[in-house]
Amino acid sequence: MSQFELDLTASPLGSASECLQLLTSWRRVDAIRPLDLAFASQLAQMCEAAKLRIEPITVLLSAIASQHLSDGHVCIDLRKMFERPERFINIAPASSQHLVAEQAPINLRQLLASTSLSQCLKSLESCCAVSTSAQNMAPLALKGTRLYLSRYYHYELKIAQGIRARLPTPSDINAFSHDCAGALKQAIDVLFEQKDRLYAASQMHACALAARSRFAIITGGPGTGKTTTVVKLLAALQSIAGSVTASDGAGKKLNIALAAPTGKAAARLNQSISSSVKRLPLAQLPGHVGVNDIPQKVSTLHRILGSRGASQGFTYNKHNPLAIDVLVIDEASMVDVSMMAAVIEALKPDARLILLGDKDQLASVDAGAVLGQLAEGAHLNNYSKDTSNYLEAMTGVPALVQSDAQAPNDQASKVSTNKTLAQNVAMLNHSFRFDANSGIGQLAKMVNRGALDSRLLDDLNNKRLADALSLQSDFSKEDGAGIQAFVDHIKDGSPRMFANEGKGRMQNNQHIEPPVGYGAYLSLLDAAQSELRPDSSDEQWDALAQKVLDCFQRFQVLSAMRNGPYGVEALNIMMQKALIPAAKLAAQGSFYEGRPLLVTRNDYNLGLTNGDVGMVIWRYVTNKQGKSERVARVAFESEQDDGKIRWFSPSRLLEVETVFAMTVHKSQGSEFEHACFVLPERVNPVVSKELVYTAITRAKYWISIVSPNDRIFKDAIKNPINRESGLEIDD
Numbered sequence: 181m182s183q184f185e186l187d188l189t190a191s192p193l194g195s196a197s198e199c200l201q202l203l204t205s206w207r208r209v210d211a212i213r214p215l216d217l218a219f220a221s222q223l224a225q226m227c228e229a230a231k232l233r234i235e236p237i238t239v240l241l242s243a244i245a246s247q248h249l250s251d252g253h254v255c256i257d258l259r260k261m262f263e264r265p266e267r268f269i270n271i272a273p274a275s276s277q278h279l280v281a282e283q284a285p286i287n288l289r290q291l292l293a294s295t296s297l298s299q300c301l302k303s304l305e306s307c308c309a310v311s312t313s314a315q316n317m318a319p320l321a322l323k324g325t326r327l328y329l330s331r332y333y334h335y336e337l338k339i340a341q342g343i344r345a346r347l348p349t350p351s352d353i354n355a356f357s358h359d360c361a362g363a364l365k366q367a368i369d370v371l372f373e374q375k376d377r378l379y380a381a382s383q384m385h386a387c388a389l390a391a392r393s394r395f396a397i398i399t400g401g402p403g404t405g406k407t408t409t410v411v412k413l414l415a416a417l418q419s420i421a422g423s424v425t426a427s428d429g430a431g432k433k434l435n436i437a438l439a440a441p442t443g444k445a446a447a448r449l450n451q452s453i454s455s456s457v458k459r460l461p462l463a464q465l466p467g468h469v470g471v472n473d474i475p476q477k478v479s480t481l482h483r484i485l486g487s488r489g490a491s492q493g494f495t496y497n498k499h500n501p502l503a504i505d506v507l508v509i510d511e512a513s514m515v516d517v518s519m520m521a522a523v524i525e526a527l528k529p530d531a532r533l534i535l536l537g538d539k540d541q542l543a544s545v546d547a548g549a550v551l552g553q554l555a556e557g558a559h560l561n562n563y564s565k566d567t568s569n570y571l572e573a574m575t576g577v578p579a580l581v582q583s584d585a586q587a588p589n590d591q592a593s594k595v596s597t598n599k600t601l602a603q604n605v606a607m608l609n610h611s612f613r614f615d616a617n618s619g620i621g622q623l624a625k626m627v628n629r630g631a632l633d634s635r636l637l638d639d640l641n642n643k644r645l646a647d648a649l650s651l652q653s654d655f656s657k658e659d660g661a662g663i664q665a666f667v668d669h670i671k672d673g674s675p676r677m678f679a680n681e682g683k684g685r686m687q688n689n690q691h692i693e694p695p696v697g698y699g700a701y702l703s704l705l706d707a708a709q710s711e712l713r714p715d716s717s718d719e720q721w722d723a724l725a726q727k728v729l730d731c732f733q734r735f736q737v738l739s740a741m742r743n744g745p746y747g748v749e750a751l752n753i754m755m756q757k758a759l760i761p762a763a764k765l766a767a768q769g770s771f772y773e774g775r776p777l778l779v780t781r782n783d784y785n786l787g788l789t790n791g792d793v794g795m796v797i798w799r800y801v802t803n804k805q806g807k808s809e810r811v812a813r814v815a816f817e818s819e820q821d822d823g824k825i826r827w828f829s830p831s832r833l834l835e836v837e838t839v840f841a842m843t844v845h846k847s848q849g850s851e852f853e854h855a856c857f858v859l860p861e862r863v864n865p866v867v868s869k870e871l872v873y874t875a876i877t878r879a880k881y882w883i884s885i886v887s888p889n890d891r892i893f894k895d896a897i898k899n900p901i902n903r904e905s906g907l908e909i910d911d
């Protein structure tokens with residue numbers, strides 16, 4: 181018998197050590213990661229040291245559960261695993277060819293054929309390493325047919341408990357109707373002008389729903405007014421708080437905090453929130469609401485929770501809760517289960533939590549898809565009769581409710597499972613950014629529906645859309661024509677390839693500049709060199725850096741992949757070569773002027789966060805001898821310091837990479853005037869519907885889609901991501 185075979189005659193799965201041998205063979209063919217094998221080995225060793233018998237199946241499944249976490253799944257569903265084992269572990273014959281003289285490892289399907297789901301569940305339930313109740317702590321947790329690494333089970337549990345405790349009970353609703361509904365109705369009347377009401381119904385409903393609950397989700401696509409709505413909601417909450425007289429006779433004001441998962445997302449919300457607050461008719465609101473009652477400063481979640489650095493936990497937690505009454509989290513789709521659990525733990529029991537975001541975007545980089553799962557059926561407005569009546573009473577506009585029966589089959593069960601939660605979820609459905617003719621808007625809708633629209637694709641391919649362009653660019657062409665077409669495009673953004681050469685477009689009564697490429701910011705830098713001198717002031721250098729950073733952010737190349745010819749790494753090399761003269765590279769080395777840099781890990785000492793973008797600028801500084809010299813410095817716009825420019829010597833930046841191209845994952849929370857989305861040459865499971873939707877919706881005015889053939893785009897939108905989780909709010 182080969183060392184990779186199990187003696188299935190003794191026990192269907194052999195012994196624990198035989199399972200470890202099998203996992204080692206899976207590791208050799210890259211079916212699992214070193215970390216997954218290490219986790220399973222540690223588990224087995226721990227039990228051995230404690231003289232406890234561990235079930236072989238537990239050893240095996242612990243590695244699979246660990247491996248699935250790396251794909252974002254919070255747990256594994258054993259029922260699904262027995263139905264489709266190859267979706268969990270699939271060892272292709274080709275991957276074992278390099279095991280010279282060794283037999284191919286046993287595949288999961290073969291292994292499971294000798295046992296059954298119920299047998300497997302029985303073994304797990306009786307195993308010392310698996311807990312079946314929330315009270316017992318063991319490395320693994322089993323809930324129904326879902327197997328978790330315990331830590332993740334507890335994250336989900338905390339989230340579900342925290343949300344459940346915040347949903348209004350019938351008596352809360354009665355008390356709200358009695359004490360606050362009048363003030364809310366008045367506030368909604370003031371905040372939503374009659375002339376805007378045609379398209380603002382869902383915004384008014386969102387305000388009404390969120391005002392009566394201590395947990396609410398407001399979701400919607402780009403430009404549907406999430407920020408506008410939440411600002412009005414906060415004004416309404418302050419108005420209610422100010423109107424409802426406390427026992428001491430004074431109206432109370434709420435302490436509100438605004439947060440986003442990344443510095444970039446926080447900075448973007450900062451910009452849009454202050455303009456929304458300025459437009460509020462606060463003087464007309466009951467309850468004396470002042471402009472300072474609505475916060476305009478947005479922080480990262482890490483900062484609000486008081487991050488103590490990697491794996492050190494947070495200053496604010498259940499023992500030391502945050503002194504806030506309302507927490508709003510924007511771009512909540514980026515928040516993973518561990519962060520969401522930390523947030524919920526750090527809130528006082530009576531504090532409100534409002535999640536804002538686009539449920540259809542890519543989920544968090546780490547495990548979970550909290551917003552997507554909680555808001556899954558939001559577009560159906562799954563409101564009860566009571567909720568519908570309440571919404572109409574508060575806003576004067578009926579809610580359009582779609583019944584479960586009208587929901588697509590795959591959504592109906594989930595929608596009815598979370599029916600109580602659904603009464604606290606609002607979806608904004610009208611885009612104020614993209615009109616009906618916008619290519620970006622139509623493409624985003626098509627991708628979301630997951631159904632191809634051949635007329636729209638035809639328009640895209642034949643340059644009939646004002647704001648969207650498809651560029652077939654095959655980099656493998658021997659004559660280099662594919663690469664050349666791409667390089668030409670990224671230099672100037674190819675305005676001539678858009679309808680009417682990109683001229684004369686208006687959006688929201690604003691004139692839109694034709695699309696640009698990276699040439700725009702590089703020209704600015706070149707021009708500055710003749711203007712700025714050794715005696716130029718710091719303010720002048722800051723102004724240049726600000727201008728260059730703003731200009732760089734007008735265009736961004738996004739790629740679905742990191743590796744491969746169409747991945748971020750290869751694209752960065754290609755673009756560097758095309759955009760930066762060889763003489764400059766030779767003279768200035770790797771920190772050449774105009775090199776855009778992306779911070780890839782939080783640096784608490786420098787105050788830089790993962791996702792921050794900086795620019796290398798060669799500027800004059802005074803050296804220790806008091807002489808002026810021109811050196812490479814990296815300029816960043818500070819998220820903490822009202823957008824002030826901060827300069828760093830390159831040697832202080834430990835975790836940075838070139839960012840001519842950025843992965844779509846990293847681009848979440850950012851927005852660019854012109855986004856250029858590059859698809860890979862082959863179908864890849866990573867290229868999902870959510871990824872394509874996220875890429876397209878990063879574009880504010882212009883999108884170009886670059887791909888070697890149009891099959892990849894079409895296949896991607898039929899490939900939705902389904903992250904496994906057991907997050908359920910309704911009992």
Ligand SMILES: Nc1ncnc2c1ncn2[C@@H]1O[C@H](COP(=O)(O)OP(=O)(O)OP(=O)(O)O)[C@@H](O)[C@H]1O
Nearest residue numbers: 376380401402403404405406407408409452612613
């Ligand atoms: N009810 C409304 N009537 C008119 N214009 C509106 C309304 N709601 C929002 N807008 C406008 O639509 C634009 C987008 O609004 P907002 O920034 O609130 O949307 P968002 O969903 O937060 O966008 P993003 O996708 O950037 O997160 C803004 O210019 C805003 O002023």
